[in-house]
Amino acid sequence: MSGHRSEEVVIVGGGLAGASTACVLGRKGRSPLLLERDSGPRHKVCGEFLSIEAQTYLARLSIDLDALGASRISRLRLYHREMQTEVDLPFLARGLSRKVLDEALLEKAISHGVRVMRGVTARSITAEENANWIDAGPFGNVRAETLFLASGKHDLRGVKRSASGSINDLIGFKMHYRLSTQQRAALDGAIEVILFSEGYAGLQLIEDGVANLCLVVSQERFEQAGKNWSSLIERITRECPLLADRLRDAQAIFDKPLSIFQIPYGFVHDPTLVEPQGLFRLGDQMGVIPSFTGEGMSMALHSGHLAASMFLRHGCTSADFHRKMASDIQRQVRLAFLLNKAARFGPGQAALFHLCQTWPSLMRQVAAFTRIREGSMQSALVLP
Ligand SMILES: Cc1cc2nc3c(=O)[nH]c(=O)nc-3n(C[C@H](O)[C@H](O)[C@H](O)COP(=O)(O)OP(=O)(O)OC[C@H]3O[C@@H](n4cnc5c(N)ncnc54)[C@H](O)[C@@H]3O)c2cc1C
Numbered sequence: 001m002s003g004h005r006s007e008e009v010v011i012v013g014g015g016l017a018g019a020s021t022a023c024v025l026g027r028k029g030r031s032p033l034l035l036e037r038d039s040g041p042r043h044k045v046c047g048e049f050l051s052i053e054a055q056t057y058l059a060r061l062s063i064d065l066d067a068l069g070a071s072r073i074s075r076l077r078l079y080h081r082e083m084q085t086e087v088d089l090p091f092l093a094r095g096l097s098r099k100v101l102d103e104a105l106l107e108k109a110i111s112h113g114v115r116v117m118r119g120v121t122a123r124s125i126t127a128e129e130n131a132n133w134i135d136a137g138p139f140g141n142v143r144a145e146t147l148f149l150a151s152g153k154h155d156l157r158g159v160k161r162s163a164s165g166s167i168n169d170l171i172g173f174k175m176h177y178r179l180s181t182q183q184r185a186a187l188d189g190a191i192e193v194i195l196f197s198e199g200y201a202g203l204q205l206i207e208d209g210v211a212n213l214c215l216v217v218s219q220e221r222f223e224q225a226g227k228n229w230s231s232l233i234e235r236i237t238r239e240c241p242l243l244a245d246r247l248r249d250a251q252a253i254f255d256k257p258l259s260i261f262q263i264p265y266g267f268v269h270d271p272t273l274v275e276p277q278g279l280f281r282l283g284d285q286m287g288v289i290p291s292f293t294g295e296g297m298s299m300a301l302h303s304g305h306l307a308a309s310m311f312l313r314h315g316c317t318s319a320d321f322h323r324k325m326a327s328d329i330q331r332q333v334r335l336a337f338l339l340n341k342a343a344r345f346g347p348g349q350a351a352l353f354h355l356c357q358t359w360p361s362l363m364r365q366v367a368a369f370t371r372i373r374e375g376s377m378q379s380a381l382v383l384p
Pocket of ligand 1: 017035036038044048120122123153216260282283284294300
Protein backbone atom coordinates (compact mmCIF):
# COMPACT_ATOMS: atom_id res chain seq x y z
CA MET A 1 0.00 0.00 0.00
CA SER A 2 3.05 2.18 0.09
CA GLY A 3 3.09 5.38 -1.98
CA HIS A 4 1.82 8.93 -1.91
CA ARG A 5 -1.74 10.11 -1.72
CA SER A 6 -3.29 13.52 -1.44
CA GLU A 7 -6.29 14.25 0.77
CA GLU A 8 -8.37 17.30 1.59
CA VAL A 9 -8.85 16.29 5.26
CA VAL A 10 -6.96 13.76 7.38
CA ILE A 11 -7.62 12.98 11.04
CA VAL A 12 -4.82 11.32 13.01
CA GLY A 13 -6.22 9.38 15.99
CA GLY A 14 -9.60 7.74 16.42
CA GLY A 15 -10.22 8.45 20.13
CA LEU A 16 -13.02 10.74 21.29
CA ALA A 17 -11.62 13.91 19.75
CA GLY A 18 -10.74 12.44 16.35
CA ALA A 19 -13.83 10.24 16.01
CA SER A 20 -16.21 13.05 17.01
CA THR A 21 -14.70 15.40 14.40
CA ALA A 22 -15.01 12.60 11.86
CA CYS A 23 -18.69 12.05 12.72
CA VAL A 24 -19.56 15.76 12.37
CA LEU A 25 -17.70 16.11 9.07
CA GLY A 26 -19.15 12.83 7.76
CA ARG A 27 -22.67 13.94 8.58
CA LYS A 28 -22.07 17.10 6.59
CA GLY A 29 -21.16 15.09 3.51
CA ARG A 30 -17.36 15.23 3.86
CA SER A 31 -15.41 12.03 3.65
CA PRO A 32 -12.20 12.54 5.67
CA LEU A 33 -9.52 9.90 6.01
CA LEU A 34 -9.00 8.83 9.63
CA LEU A 35 -5.82 7.00 10.63
CA GLU A 36 -5.97 5.00 13.87
CA ARG A 37 -2.96 3.20 15.30
CA ASP A 38 -4.91 0.37 16.95
CA SER A 39 -6.05 -2.40 14.65
CA GLY A 40 -9.18 -3.10 16.73
CA PRO A 41 -11.06 -2.06 19.89
CA ARG A 42 -8.90 -1.92 23.00
CA HIS A 43 -9.04 -0.76 26.60
CA LYS A 44 -7.51 2.64 27.46
CA VAL A 45 -6.45 4.13 30.78
CA CYS A 46 -9.43 6.24 31.83
CA GLY A 47 -11.78 6.63 34.80
CA GLU A 48 -14.66 6.10 32.32
CA PHE A 49 -16.80 8.67 34.11
CA LEU A 50 -19.00 10.56 31.65
CA SER A 51 -20.05 14.02 32.80
CA ILE A 52 -23.27 15.64 31.65
CA GLU A 53 -21.37 17.71 29.07
CA ALA A 54 -19.79 14.59 27.56
CA GLN A 55 -23.24 12.97 27.46
CA THR A 56 -24.69 16.00 25.65
CA TYR A 57 -22.06 15.78 22.91
CA LEU A 58 -22.50 12.01 22.59
CA ALA A 59 -26.28 12.38 22.33
CA ARG A 60 -25.75 14.88 19.48
CA LEU A 61 -23.78 12.17 17.67
CA SER A 62 -26.66 9.71 18.29
CA ILE A 63 -24.59 7.55 20.63
CA ASP A 64 -27.15 5.71 22.76
CA LEU A 65 -25.52 5.18 26.17
CA ASP A 66 -28.46 3.07 27.42
CA ALA A 67 -28.16 0.71 24.46
CA LEU A 68 -24.41 0.39 25.15
CA GLY A 69 -25.16 -0.58 28.76
CA ALA A 70 -23.68 2.47 30.53
CA SER A 71 -24.12 2.49 34.32
CA ARG A 72 -25.87 5.34 36.15
CA ILE A 73 -24.03 7.36 38.77
CA SER A 74 -25.74 9.96 40.94
CA ARG A 75 -23.57 10.15 44.09
CA LEU A 76 -19.95 10.86 44.95
CA ARG A 77 -18.47 9.04 47.93
CA LEU A 78 -15.14 10.37 49.14
CA TYR A 79 -12.77 8.20 51.18
CA HIS A 80 -9.84 9.51 53.17
CA ARG A 81 -8.12 7.04 55.49
CA GLU A 82 -10.90 5.48 57.65
CA MET A 83 -13.37 8.28 56.92
CA GLN A 84 -16.04 8.61 54.27
CA THR A 85 -18.51 11.25 53.20
CA GLU A 86 -21.13 11.27 50.47
CA VAL A 87 -22.68 14.00 48.32
CA ASP A 88 -25.19 14.01 45.49
CA LEU A 89 -23.75 14.82 42.08
CA PRO A 90 -25.33 17.84 40.38
CA PHE A 91 -26.17 15.63 37.36
CA LEU A 92 -26.66 11.99 36.45
CA ALA A 93 -23.26 10.74 35.31
CA ARG A 94 -22.70 7.55 33.30
CA GLY A 95 -19.99 4.90 33.34
CA LEU A 96 -18.92 3.14 30.14
CA SER A 97 -15.66 1.51 29.12
CA ARG A 98 -13.58 3.33 26.54
CA LYS A 99 -13.31 0.09 24.61
CA VAL A 100 -17.06 0.17 23.97
CA LEU A 101 -17.43 3.94 23.68
CA ASP A 102 -14.56 4.61 21.26
CA GLU A 103 -15.66 1.71 19.07
CA ALA A 104 -19.24 2.99 18.95
CA LEU A 105 -17.97 6.40 17.80
CA LEU A 106 -15.73 4.93 15.13
CA GLU A 107 -18.59 2.78 13.83
CA LYS A 108 -20.78 5.86 13.74
CA ALA A 109 -18.11 7.70 11.74
CA ILE A 110 -17.91 4.82 9.24
CA SER A 111 -21.70 4.86 8.88
CA HIS A 112 -21.40 8.55 7.85
CA GLY A 113 -18.92 7.71 5.10
CA VAL A 114 -15.66 8.42 6.93
CA ARG A 115 -12.77 6.27 5.65
CA VAL A 116 -11.32 4.75 8.81
CA MET A 117 -7.95 3.03 8.38
CA ARG A 118 -7.09 0.95 11.43
CA GLY A 119 -3.66 -0.33 12.33
CA VAL A 120 -2.08 2.73 10.66
CA THR A 121 0.36 4.76 12.77
CA ALA A 122 1.39 8.27 11.87
CA ARG A 123 5.14 8.14 12.53
CA SER A 124 5.87 11.80 11.97
CA ILE A 125 4.35 14.93 10.54
CA THR A 126 5.92 17.66 8.50
CA ALA A 127 3.78 20.74 8.71
CA GLU A 128 4.19 23.18 5.80
CA GLU A 129 2.32 26.37 5.06
CA ASN A 130 -0.10 24.88 2.54
CA ALA A 131 -0.08 21.20 3.47
CA ASN A 132 0.85 18.69 6.12
CA TRP A 133 2.80 15.58 5.22
CA ILE A 134 2.12 12.47 7.27
CA ASP A 135 4.60 9.63 7.24
CA ALA A 136 2.32 6.67 7.85
CA GLY A 137 4.93 3.92 7.53
CA PRO A 138 3.89 1.04 5.26
CA PHE A 139 0.64 2.89 4.47
CA GLY A 140 2.73 5.49 2.69
CA ASN A 141 3.03 9.26 2.81
CA VAL A 142 -0.15 11.26 2.93
CA ARG A 143 -0.43 14.92 1.97
CA ALA A 144 -3.29 16.63 3.81
CA GLU A 145 -4.56 20.13 3.12
CA THR A 146 -6.13 20.07 6.57
CA LEU A 147 -4.92 17.89 9.41
CA PHE A 148 -6.85 17.27 12.63
CA LEU A 149 -4.27 16.05 15.11
CA ALA A 150 -6.06 13.92 17.72
CA SER A 151 -3.39 11.45 18.77
CA GLY A 152 -3.91 11.85 22.54
CA LYS A 153 -1.47 12.59 25.35
CA HIS A 154 1.86 11.85 23.79
CA ASP A 155 3.83 13.83 21.26
CA LEU A 156 4.24 13.02 17.62
CA ARG A 157 7.52 13.66 15.83
CA GLY A 158 7.47 16.95 13.91
CA VAL A 159 4.57 18.50 15.84
CA LYS A 160 5.74 18.27 19.46
CA ARG A 161 3.97 20.39 22.06
CA SER A 162 5.67 22.69 24.50
CA ALA A 163 4.47 21.24 27.80
CA SER A 164 6.33 23.49 30.19
CA GLY A 165 4.56 24.04 33.50
CA SER A 166 2.66 20.77 33.35
CA ILE A 167 2.96 17.99 35.94
CA ASN A 168 4.27 14.80 34.45
CA ASP A 169 5.51 12.77 37.41
CA LEU A 170 2.22 10.86 37.76
CA ILE A 171 1.46 7.39 36.48
CA GLY A 172 -2.09 6.40 35.60
CA PHE A 173 -3.34 2.83 36.09
CA LYS A 174 -6.59 1.10 35.25
CA MET A 175 -7.90 -2.30 36.30
CA HIS A 176 -11.35 -3.83 35.77
CA TYR A 177 -12.78 -6.10 38.47
CA ARG A 178 -15.74 -8.39 39.06
CA LEU A 179 -16.78 -7.50 42.59
CA SER A 180 -18.63 -9.79 44.97
CA THR A 181 -22.44 -9.46 44.70
CA GLN A 182 -22.60 -7.59 47.98
CA GLN A 183 -19.84 -5.11 47.11
CA ARG A 184 -21.23 -4.52 43.65
CA ALA A 185 -24.61 -3.60 45.16
CA ALA A 186 -22.87 -1.24 47.60
CA LEU A 187 -21.03 0.52 44.75
CA ASP A 188 -24.05 0.73 42.45
CA GLY A 189 -25.06 4.36 41.70
CA ALA A 190 -21.91 5.96 43.13
CA ILE A 191 -18.44 6.99 42.12
CA GLU A 192 -16.04 6.39 44.99
CA VAL A 193 -13.01 8.66 45.10
CA ILE A 194 -10.19 7.44 47.32
CA LEU A 195 -7.52 9.89 48.50
CA PHE A 196 -4.29 8.16 49.48
CA SER A 197 -0.76 9.30 50.01
CA GLU A 198 0.64 10.76 46.74
CA GLY A 199 -2.35 9.88 44.64
CA TYR A 200 -6.04 9.26 44.25
CA ALA A 201 -8.32 6.66 42.71
CA GLY A 202 -11.83 6.47 41.30
CA LEU A 203 -13.97 3.34 41.49
CA GLN A 204 -17.29 2.99 39.69
CA LEU A 205 -19.39 0.52 37.76
CA ILE A 206 -19.37 0.47 33.96
CA GLU A 207 -21.31 -1.82 31.60
CA ASP A 208 -22.14 -5.45 32.56
CA GLY A 209 -21.72 -4.70 36.26
CA VAL A 210 -17.93 -4.54 35.92
CA ALA A 211 -16.09 -2.16 38.28
CA ASN A 212 -13.37 0.15 36.97
CA LEU A 213 -10.59 1.17 39.36
CA CYS A 214 -8.51 3.97 37.86
CA LEU A 215 -5.80 5.69 39.84
CA VAL A 216 -2.96 8.13 39.52
CA VAL A 217 0.08 7.90 41.75
CA SER A 218 3.48 9.58 41.86
CA GLN A 219 6.37 7.70 40.30
CA GLU A 220 8.13 7.86 43.65
CA ARG A 221 5.29 6.08 45.46
CA PHE A 222 5.17 3.42 42.75
CA GLU A 223 8.91 2.91 43.10
CA GLN A 224 8.51 2.56 46.88
CA ALA A 225 6.06 -0.27 46.14
CA GLY A 226 8.82 -2.00 44.17
CA LYS A 227 7.17 -0.94 40.88
CA ASN A 228 4.71 -3.72 41.57
CA TRP A 229 0.93 -3.34 41.09
CA SER A 230 -0.12 -5.90 43.75
CA SER A 231 2.17 -4.33 46.29
CA LEU A 232 0.89 -0.83 45.42
CA ILE A 233 -2.74 -1.94 45.84
CA GLU A 234 -1.88 -3.66 49.11
CA ARG A 235 -0.36 -0.41 50.44
CA ILE A 236 -3.30 1.71 49.28
CA THR A 237 -5.90 -0.64 50.77
CA ARG A 238 -3.95 -0.66 54.04
CA GLU A 239 -4.28 3.14 54.07
CA CYS A 240 -7.93 3.00 53.09
CA PRO A 241 -9.72 0.03 54.68
CA LEU A 242 -12.98 1.01 52.95
CA LEU A 243 -11.38 0.27 49.58
CA ALA A 244 -10.05 -2.98 51.01
CA ASP A 245 -13.66 -3.96 51.86
CA ARG A 246 -14.81 -3.10 48.35
CA LEU A 247 -12.11 -5.21 46.70
CA ARG A 248 -12.47 -8.20 49.05
CA ASP A 249 -13.07 -11.33 46.91
CA ALA A 250 -12.94 -9.21 43.74
CA GLN A 251 -11.58 -10.86 40.59
CA ALA A 252 -9.24 -8.84 38.42
CA ILE A 253 -10.31 -9.05 34.77
CA PHE A 254 -6.99 -8.13 33.10
CA ASP A 255 -3.76 -10.08 33.69
CA LYS A 256 -2.06 -6.82 34.59
CA PRO A 257 -3.26 -3.23 34.86
CA LEU A 258 -3.10 -0.83 31.95
CA SER A 259 -0.78 2.07 32.61
CA ILE A 260 0.23 5.41 31.20
CA PHE A 261 3.35 7.39 32.10
CA GLN A 262 4.34 11.06 31.86
CA ILE A 263 0.86 12.52 31.54
CA PRO A 264 1.34 16.24 30.81
CA TYR A 265 -1.41 17.39 33.19
CA GLY A 266 -2.06 21.11 33.00
CA PHE A 267 -0.83 21.57 29.43
CA VAL A 268 -2.78 24.01 27.25
CA HIS A 269 -1.57 24.67 23.71
CA ASP A 270 -0.37 28.26 23.29
CA PRO A 271 -2.55 29.74 20.53
CA THR A 272 -0.02 32.48 19.81
CA LEU A 273 2.55 29.97 18.54
CA VAL A 274 2.93 30.26 14.79
CA GLU A 275 1.72 27.05 13.18
CA PRO A 276 0.29 26.28 9.73
CA GLN A 277 -3.38 27.27 9.34
CA GLY A 278 -4.32 23.76 8.29
CA LEU A 279 -3.16 22.05 11.51
CA PHE A 280 -5.90 21.69 14.15
CA ARG A 281 -4.91 20.30 17.56
CA LEU A 282 -7.74 18.41 19.24
CA GLY A 283 -8.40 16.73 22.59
CA ASP A 284 -5.29 16.07 24.66
CA GLN A 285 -3.17 17.62 21.89
CA MET A 286 -4.91 20.92 22.71
CA GLY A 287 -5.07 20.64 26.50
CA VAL A 288 -4.72 17.98 29.20
CA ILE A 289 -6.99 18.51 32.19
CA PRO A 290 -5.98 16.60 35.33
CA SER A 291 -8.27 13.60 35.69
CA PHE A 292 -9.50 14.40 39.23
CA THR A 293 -12.51 16.26 37.81
CA GLY A 294 -13.48 13.70 35.14
CA GLU A 295 -13.73 16.30 32.37
CA GLY A 296 -11.12 15.18 29.81
CA MET A 297 -13.63 13.36 27.64
CA SER A 298 -16.03 16.29 27.43
CA MET A 299 -13.14 18.58 26.49
CA ALA A 300 -12.04 16.15 23.78
CA LEU A 301 -15.61 16.02 22.43
CA HIS A 302 -15.92 19.80 22.67
CA SER A 303 -12.72 20.27 20.66
CA GLY A 304 -13.92 17.77 18.04
CA HIS A 305 -17.25 19.54 17.56
CA LEU A 306 -15.83 23.05 17.65
CA ALA A 307 -13.02 22.26 15.19
CA ALA A 308 -15.41 20.60 12.73
CA SER A 309 -17.89 23.46 13.03
CA MET A 310 -15.23 26.17 12.49
CA PHE A 311 -13.66 24.23 9.63
CA LEU A 312 -17.02 23.81 7.88
CA ARG A 313 -17.72 27.51 8.33
CA HIS A 314 -14.36 29.10 7.60
CA GLY A 315 -12.01 26.42 6.19
CA CYS A 316 -8.39 26.19 7.35
CA THR A 317 -8.40 28.69 10.18
CA SER A 318 -6.80 26.73 12.95
CA ALA A 319 -5.33 29.82 14.68
CA ASP A 320 -8.87 31.08 15.39
CA PHE A 321 -9.88 27.63 16.58
CA HIS A 322 -6.88 27.37 18.95
CA ARG A 323 -7.63 30.81 20.38
CA LYS A 324 -11.27 29.90 21.01
CA MET A 325 -10.38 26.51 22.50
CA ALA A 326 -7.73 28.02 24.80
CA SER A 327 -10.25 30.53 26.10
CA ASP A 328 -12.86 27.75 26.55
CA ILE A 329 -10.59 25.48 28.61
CA GLN A 330 -7.81 27.55 30.19
CA ARG A 331 -9.60 28.41 33.44
CA GLN A 332 -10.94 24.86 33.83
CA VAL A 333 -7.51 23.28 33.35
CA ARG A 334 -5.89 25.70 35.83
CA LEU A 335 -8.48 25.00 38.52
CA ALA A 336 -8.34 21.24 37.95
CA PHE A 337 -4.53 21.52 38.21
CA LEU A 338 -4.89 23.06 41.67
CA LEU A 339 -7.47 20.47 42.75
CA ASN A 340 -5.18 17.75 41.45
CA LYS A 341 -2.34 19.10 43.59
CA ALA A 342 -4.57 19.23 46.66
CA ALA A 343 -5.83 15.71 46.04
CA ARG A 344 -2.28 14.29 46.08
CA PHE A 345 -0.94 15.42 49.42
CA GLY A 346 -2.05 15.08 53.07
CA PRO A 347 -3.05 18.65 54.03
CA GLY A 348 -4.85 19.25 50.73
CA GLN A 349 -6.63 15.92 51.02
CA ALA A 350 -7.78 16.73 54.54
CA ALA A 351 -9.06 20.14 53.33
CA LEU A 352 -10.90 18.61 50.37
CA PHE A 353 -12.48 15.97 52.59
CA HIS A 354 -13.52 18.56 55.14
CA LEU A 355 -15.05 20.85 52.50
CA CYS A 356 -16.98 17.99 50.95
CA GLN A 357 -18.29 16.95 54.36
CA THR A 358 -19.27 20.35 55.71
CA TRP A 359 -19.97 22.38 52.60
CA PRO A 360 -21.01 20.08 49.75
CA SER A 361 -22.73 22.87 47.81
CA LEU A 362 -19.46 24.85 47.68
CA MET A 363 -17.61 21.76 46.42
CA ARG A 364 -20.25 21.36 43.72
CA GLN A 365 -19.73 24.97 42.67
CA VAL A 366 -15.96 24.58 42.55
CA ALA A 367 -16.37 21.43 40.44
CA ALA A 368 -18.75 23.31 38.11
CA PHE A 369 -15.92 25.75 37.30
CA THR A 370 -13.89 22.88 35.87
CA ARG A 371 -16.54 22.10 33.26
CA ILE A 372 -17.09 23.47 29.75
CA ARG A 373 -19.50 26.42 29.95
CA GLU A 374 -22.96 26.20 28.46
CA GLY A 375 -22.29 29.12 26.09
CA SER A 376 -19.08 27.51 24.76
CA MET A 377 -20.95 24.29 24.13
CA GLN A 378 -23.73 26.04 22.28
CA SER A 379 -21.28 27.67 19.88
CA ALA A 380 -19.65 24.29 19.16
CA LEU A 381 -22.99 22.60 18.58
CA VAL A 382 -24.26 25.08 15.97
CA LEU A 383 -23.29 23.78 12.55
CA PRO A 384 -23.41 25.71 9.29
C1 LIG B 1 -5.77 8.27 34.61
C2 LIG B 1 -6.76 9.00 33.78
C3 LIG B 1 -8.10 8.97 34.11
C4 LIG B 1 -9.04 9.69 33.35
N1 LIG B 1 -10.35 9.62 33.69
C5 LIG B 1 -11.26 10.34 33.01
C6 LIG B 1 -12.64 10.28 33.34
O1 LIG B 1 -13.05 9.53 34.22
N2 LIG B 1 -13.50 11.07 32.66
C7 LIG B 1 -13.09 11.89 31.65
O2 LIG B 1 -13.92 12.60 31.06
N3 LIG B 1 -11.79 11.94 31.26
C8 LIG B 1 -10.88 11.18 31.92
N4 LIG B 1 -9.56 11.19 31.53
C9 LIG B 1 -9.16 12.01 30.38
C10 LIG B 1 -9.52 11.36 29.03
O3 LIG B 1 -9.18 10.00 29.03
C11 LIG B 1 -8.80 12.07 27.89
O4 LIG B 1 -8.85 13.46 28.08
C12 LIG B 1 -9.41 11.75 26.53
O5 LIG B 1 -9.28 10.37 26.28
C13 LIG B 1 -8.74 12.53 25.42
O6 LIG B 1 -9.25 12.10 24.18
P1 LIG B 1 -8.35 12.18 22.87
O7 LIG B 1 -9.24 11.77 21.76
O8 LIG B 1 -7.66 13.48 22.82
O9 LIG B 1 -7.20 11.10 23.09
P2 LIG B 1 -7.29 9.51 23.19
O10 LIG B 1 -8.57 9.10 23.76
O11 LIG B 1 -6.04 9.10 23.88
O12 LIG B 1 -7.25 9.02 21.69
C14 LIG B 1 -6.09 9.13 20.89
C15 LIG B 1 -6.18 8.09 19.79
O13 LIG B 1 -5.13 8.29 18.86
C16 LIG B 1 -4.52 7.05 18.53
N5 LIG B 1 -3.13 7.37 18.19
C17 LIG B 1 -2.15 7.77 19.03
N6 LIG B 1 -1.02 8.00 18.35
C18 LIG B 1 -1.30 7.75 17.05
C19 LIG B 1 -0.52 7.79 15.87
N7 LIG B 1 0.77 8.17 15.90
N8 LIG B 1 -1.11 7.46 14.69
C20 LIG B 1 -2.43 7.07 14.66
N9 LIG B 1 -3.20 7.00 15.76
C21 LIG B 1 -2.65 7.33 16.93
C22 LIG B 1 -4.67 6.21 19.80
O14 LIG B 1 -4.61 4.84 19.52
C23 LIG B 1 -6.05 6.67 20.30
O15 LIG B 1 -7.09 5.88 19.75
C24 LIG B 1 -8.62 10.45 32.25
C25 LIG B 1 -7.27 10.47 31.89
C26 LIG B 1 -6.35 9.75 32.64
C27 LIG B 1 -4.90 9.77 32.26
